[in-house]
Amino acid sequence: MDFIQIAKKAKQASLEIAHLDAEVKNTALNTIANELEIYKNEIFEANNKDLEDAKKLVEAGKLGKSTFNRLKLDDNKMRDMIQGVRDIANLEDPVGKVLLKRELDKELILTKVSCPIGVLGIIFEARPDVISQISSLAIKSSNAVILKGGKESKNTNTKIMEIINKALNKVHDFPQNVVQQVFSHEDIAKMLKCDEYINLIIPRGGNKLVQFIKENTKIPVLGHASGICHIFVDKNADIDIASRVIVDAKTQYPSACNAVETLLIHSDFSQKEELLASLQIEEIKLVSNPESWDMEYGDKILSYKFVHSIDEAIDHINKFGSGHTDCIITSDKENAELFMDKVDSAGVYWNVSTRFADGFRYGFGAEVGISTNKTHARGPVGLEGLTIYKYKLVGNGDVVDDYAKGIKSFHHQDI
Amino acid sequence: MDFIQIAKKAKQASLEIAHLDAEVKNTALNTIANELEIYKNEIFEANNKDLEDAKKLVEAGKLGKSTFNRLKLDDNKMRDMIQGVRDIANLEDPVGKVLLKRELDKELILTKVSCPIGVLGIIFEARPDVISQISSLAIKSSNAVILKGGKESKNTNTKIMEIINKALNKVHDFPQNVVQQVFSHEDIAKMLKCDEYINLIIPRGGNKLVQFIKENTKIPVLGHASGICHIFVDKNADIDIASRVIVDAKTQYPSACNAVETLLIHSDFSQKEELLASLQIEEIKLVSNPESWDMEYGDKILSYKFVHSIDEAIDHINKFGSGHTDCIITSDKENAELFMDKVDSAGVYWNVSTRFADGFRYGFGAEVGISTNKTHARGPVGLEGLTIYKYKLVGNGDVVDDYAKGIKSFHHQDI
Numbered sequence: 001m002d003f004i005q006i007a008k009k010a011k012q013a014s015l016e017i018a019h020l021d022a023e024v025k026n027t028a029l030n031t032i033a034n035e036l037e038i039y040k041n042e043i044f045e046a047n048n049k050d051l052e053d054a055k056k057l058v059e060a061g062k063l064g065k066s067t068f069n070r071l072k073l074d075d076n077k078m079r080d081m082i083q084g085v086r087d088i089a090n091l092e093d094p095v096g097k098v099l100l101k102r103e104l105d106k107e108l109i110l111t112k113v114s115c116p117i118g119v120l121g122i123i124f125e126a127r128p129d130v131i132s133q134i135s136s137l138a139i140k141s142s143n144a145v146i147l148k149g150g151k152e153s154k155n156t157n158t159k160i161m162e163i164i165n166k167a168l169n170k171v172h173d174f175p176q177n178v179v180q181q182v183f184s185h186e187d188i189a190k191m192l193k194c195d196e197y198i199n200l201i202i203p204r205g206g207n208k209l210v211q212f213i214k215e216n217t218k219i220p221v222l223g224h225a226s227g228i229c230h231i232f233v234d235k236n237a238d239i240d241i242a243s244r245v246i247v248d249a250k251t252q253y254p255s256a257c258n259a260v261e262t263l264l265i266h267s268d269f270s271q272k273e274e275l276l277a278s279l280q281i282e283e284i285k286l287v288s289n290p291e292s293w294d295m296e297y298g299d300k301i302l303s304y305k306f307v308h309s310i311d312e313a314i315d316h317i318n319k320f321g322s323g324h325t326d327c328i329i330t331s332d333k334e335n336a337e338l339f340m341d342k343v344d345s346a347g348v349y350w351n352v353s354t355r356f357a358d359g360f361r362y363g364f365g366a367e368v369g370i371s372t373n374k375t376h377a378r379g380p381v382g383l384e385g386l387t388i389y390k391y392k393l394v395g396n397g398d399v400v401d402d403y404a405k406g407i408k409s410f411h412h413q414d415i
Numbered sequence: 416m417d418f419i420q421i422a423k424k425a426k427q428a429s430l431e432i433a434h435l436d437a438e439v440k441n442t443a444l445n446t447i448a449n450e451l452e453i454y455k456n457e458i459f460e461a462n463n464k465d466l467e468d469a470k471k472l473v474e475a476g477k478l479g480k481s482t483f484n485r486l487k488l489d490d491n492k493m494r495d496m497i498q499g500v501r502d503i504a505n506l507e508d509p510v511g512k513v514l515l516k517r518e519l520d521k522e523l524i525l526t527k528v529s530c531p532i533g534v535l536g537i538i539f540e541a542r543p544d545v546i547s548q549i550s551s552l553a554i555k556s557s558n559a560v561i562l563k564g565g566k567e568s569k570n571t572n573t574k575i576m577e578i579i580n581k582a583l584n585k586v587h588d589f590p591q592n593v594v595q596q597v598f599s600h601e602d603i604a605k606m607l608k609c610d611e612y613i614n615l616i617i618p619r620g621g622n623k624l625v626q627f628i629k630e631n632t633k634i635p636v637l638g639h640a641s642g643i644c645h646i647f648v649d650k651n652a653d654i655d656i657a658s659r660v661i662v663d664a665k666t667q668y669p670s671a672c673n674a675v676e677t678l679l680i681h682s683d684f685s686q687k688e689e690l691l692a693s694l695q696i697e698e699i700k701l702v703s704n705p706e707s708w709d710m711e712y713g714d715k716i717l718s719y720k721f722v723h724s725i726d727e728a729i730d731h732i733n734k735f736g737s738g739h740t741d742c743i744i745t746s747d748k749e750n751a752e753l754f755m756d757k758v759d760s761a762g763v764y765w766n767v768s769t770r771f772a773d774g775f776r777y778g779f780g781a782e783v784g785i786s787t788n789k790t791h792a793r794g795p796v797g798l799e800g801l802t803i804y805k806y807k808l809v810g811n812g813d814v815v816d817d818y819a820k821g822i823k824s825f826h827h828q829d830i
Contacts, residue, residue: 015733019756102778108767110777117789118759199789220635220790241812248814318430340807341434344533349808352523355815356808362525363517363827374532374614375635376791379806391794392755393764393771397656399663400770412778 003190006146007197009177010119014144016175018116022093025139028171029089035167036082036132036160046159047073047128054152063152066255071126071153081129084366088136091365094383095142103413105403108395114387116142118199121191123148123213125205128156134202135164135179137368141386146198147181148188157181192217200386202368207296222381224372226296227257228322229354232313232339233275234330235266241351242329243278246302248353249327250284255298257370258325258347258357262293263304264313272306293320310335314342321345323372325357325379346372346379418605421561422612424592425534429559431590433531437508440554443586444504450582451497451547451575461574462488462543469567478567481670486541486568496544499781503551506780509798510557518828523810529802531557533614536606538563538628540620543571549617550579550594552783556801561613562596563603572596607632615801617783622711637796639787641711642672643737644769647728647754648690649745650681656766657744658693661717663768664742665699670713672785673740673762673772677708678719679728687721708735725750729757736760738787740772740794761787761794 017025036043054071057063073081100112120143124130131147138145149157161181168174182191191198192213201221203210210225231249233242249260263286265272276286283300290303293316307313310328317326325347328339340348347357357380359367364382371377377385402408432440451458469486472478488496515527535558539545546562553560564572576596583589597606606613607628616636618625625640646664648657664675678701680687691701698715705718708731722728725743732741740762743754755763762772772795774782779797786792792800817823 015757015759018759104771104776104778214633218629218633220788238812244812244814248816252814252816252819336809342430344430344433345805347806347808350810351812352808352810353814356519356813357806361519361815361818361825362806363519363825373635374803376803378803388789388791388793390760391762391772391777393762393767394751395765395767397653397659397766398771399659399667399768400776401663401667403776404667410776410778 003182003187003194006180006182007119007194010144010146010180011197013175013177014116014118017139017142017144017178020142020173020175022095024171024173025093025142026089028139028168028174029085029136031167031171032132032136032164033082033085033089035163036085039163040078043078043156043159043163044073046155047071049155050153057152067126067152071128071156073128073156077129081132084133085136088140088366091140091383094140094387099389101415103415104410105398105408108398109393109415111392111394112389113392115390117386117388118143119197120145120386121148121194121198121201121219122146123188123191123201123203123205123209124150125209126150126152127204128153128160130204131157131160132164133366134204134368137366137383137386139178141383143386144178145180146191147179148183148191149181151183151185154183192219195219204369220376222371222373222377222385223369224257224322224324226294226322227259227324227370228262228294228296228320229258229260229324230262230264230317230321230326231260231354232264232307232310232317232326232328233266233269233272234310234328234332234335235268236331236335237266237269237329238331239271239275239278242275245327245329245351245353246279247282247284249355250279250302251282251300252353252355254300256355258354259298260327260354261296261303262320263302264307264316265304266310266313267306267308276304294322310338314339317343317345323374324370325349325354327352327354346370418597418602418609421595421597422534422609425559425561425595426612428590428592429531429533432554432557432559432593435557435588435590437510439586439588440508440557441504443554443583443589444500444551446582446586447547447551447579448497448500448504450578451500454578455493458493458571458574458578459488461570462486464570465568472567482541482567486543486571488543488571492544496547499548500551503555503781506555506798509555509802514804516830518830519825520813520823523813524808524830526807526809527804528807530805532801532803533558534612535560535801536563536609536613536616536634537561538603538606538616538618538620538624539565540624541565541567542619543568543575545619546572546575547579548781549619549783552781552798552801554593556798558801559593560595561606562594563598563606564596566598566600569598604631607634610634619784635791637786637788637792637800638784639672639737639739641709641737642674642739642785643677643709643711643735644673644675644739645677645679645732645736645741646675646769647679647722647725647732647741647743648681648684648687649725649743649747649750650683651746651750652684652744653746654686654690654693657690660742660744660766660768661694662697662699664770665694665717666697666715667768667770669715671770673769674713675742675769676711676718677735678717679722679731680719681725681728682721682723691719709737725753729754732758732760738789739785740764740769742767742769761785
């Protein structure tokens with residue numbers, strides 16, 4: 001089918017799912033979870049086909065080992081994937097929340113109500129578990145979604161999508177075409193141009209993918225192209241806290257976007273040599289003169305430099321950081337507050353590992369991703385980031401002319 | 416000065432104003448108001464120069480009469496302009512609001528705090544009063560701003576900007592370069608490309624300007640390109656309410672974006688002929704077969720058609736509307752709710768004139784504009800739309816590894 005037809009169907013589906021009862025959406029999610037459970041062996045079979053093809057590519061040096069690992073579904077990943085769908089069913093409905101209720105004048109009532117955004121376009125790489133996660137988040141937030149996955153997982157994706165749509169067909173009152181999939185590389189280009197029907201693009205993948213998407217669409221993009229996170233060790237830092245936090249932020253999962261990449265140390269910190277030694281013991285490779293200050297290593301490598309003041313640290317971070325998550329280690333409350341106010345990042349931390357930047361850890365229950373945008377949604381984004389709002393105004397023949405002429409006046413009372 | 420230098424200075428200013436005390440910002444706004452008052456005759460003089468030049472253009476047929484009128488500052492506009500600045504000073508500070516405070520675990524506290532977006536780029540046409548309004552909104556919300564006004568009002572704009580910056584220089588602790596102006600047409604192109612430093616573009620002007628800007632930038636744009644508002648008169652409508660609301664929505668200010676452009680009437684509404692006659696008495700020109708259903712007349716002209724069901728009306732609006740403001744006239748509560756749920760617009764109204772779609776009427780105190788976006792901010796946008804948020808996380812050496820290993824667990828308690 002032509003992409004534009006798929007997009008039109010998604011738009012229609014988005015209008016239908018927009019006002020669907022929470023109960024029907026939750027039934028849909030639980031049905032998906034049940035069917036994934038029932039047909040999981042079929043998914044493993046499809047995944048094996050993809051893995052066989054991928055193995056050849058790895059052997060030929062055309063596919064990285066880490067991509068191969070992300071592609072592979074095992075019992076644990078399958079269990080988490082199914083549980084993830086049930087968890088989203090159990091979250092509070094993000095749609096239809098009353099955000100403001102105000103009497104503008106007697107019997108003239110304004111209500112601001114959360115509602116879905118419309119049609120989401122998702123572009124992701126080799127992780128097939130993304131399909132059920134993103135589809136579930138879209139359904140829960142009453143958005144339609146078009147997914148484009150990596151070609152390496154085509155068999156797995158197709159099977160999972162088939163099971164999801166078979167499940168949705170069984171649910172009474174659930175609209176058609178809420179969850180659709182496209183396959184070809186050309187579909188990405190078409191999706192990025194389709195601002196008439198697609199309201200938000202969410203890329204899930206490496207920096208290059210995200211950067212490419214941000215460069216090539218007028219549609220709002222929710223995500224982050226890079227994660228250059230900093231830790232600044234202040235003059236009055238506790239060395240145990242500093243060492244413990246840096247080791248966690250660098251080694252607990254080095255390829256994560258919230259791992260630390262640059263360490264800034266106040267030149268007056270008296271235990272700086274011990275601190276650096278403690279990091280080397282943990283097999284962190286220290287680079288004192290990196291080629292550039294915006295390197296995202298994704299490995300146990302850490303750039304570092306000495307700074308002469310907290311202001312120099314803040315300036316460095318605002319200049320070279322990616323606005324993701326940055327931390328100060330200090331015993332000085334005033335400096336901590338200065339740092340958290342002046343560093344312009346989605347997450348500003350005090351004596352805490354940058355690895356906490358995550359929707360689950362923040363208690364959002366599920367996560368679309370982490371945004372470094374300065375509009376709409378910032379930091380870890382849960383269901384709320386997939387909603388917007390509309391204003392309902394109810395009266396009884398009220399006209400603006402009465403207010404323009406001074407016959408009536410507003411009293412603006414929140415109720 | 417080169418645009419990129421101006422943009423860099425704005426970025427630096429945005430970092431400095433981000434954490435400025437509310438008191439300093441309000442002093443700045445009141446100082447601006449005072450100085451505008453003191454030097455208003457200089458502004459009138461500058462405006463007269465612009466008006467002389469504009470008069471020649473009008474006589475040569477190169478400038479519309481309505482643009483000329485918008486360009487002209489009189490005593491009333493000046494008074495409103497100065498009062499507008501004082502009103503913004505009196506509004507609640509939108510920055511530093513605690514939007515969420517959550518204990519993730521014992522002594523590990525997450526706080527979500529509102530903060531400014533950064534640098535705003537404003538592109539507006541011939542209304543010089545926009546400068547003080549937008550500058551005040553930017554200052555109040557702790558954003559830096561770069562303004563590009565129409566060349567017709569260059570003398571007036573330059574004088575107003577001079578007075579604003581002279582006022583800001585007198586305010587202790589107020590950073591440099593928060594409010595800057597550019598003049599040339601080439602600066603628009605440079606501004607639209609400057610996504611490294613500019614975080615949000617707000618166009619204030621006609622459809623063509625807004626459409627051009629939306630087509631030519633990757634920076635988020637807040638605004639609306641068109642306002643195709645509908646009124647649907649249901650089978651069970653009260654004819655007096657219908658007539659009163661339509662007349663207000665079409666004639667109270669026909670060139671406003673929230674004026675009605677299309678009337679849909681249920682074919683079973685028994686008083687349809689009387690309704691149409693009542694509109695013609697008010698000198699509304701009715702067009703039963705318009706060239707297209709997305710005409711924005713900006714005049715006392717109204718497209719209309721008969722529909723056979725509420726669903727047909729909803730489908731028409733979702734297809735041809737601009738997502739601005741749409742209204743149902745009915746005595747049937749169920750239909751009203753169906754309409755308000757299913758119409759995908761920023762404002763969905765019941766028995767009320769579409770002209771109410773306005774930040775002042777909603778009680779926001781001031782308005783940046785009306786947005787038909789589906790992300791960030793929708794409908795009339797006040798100060799809140801000029802903010803985003805950051806997450807502050809405070810702990811005592813907390814690391815993710817403890818949670819990954821099950822040594823500790825989150826309890827996610829809002830406090």
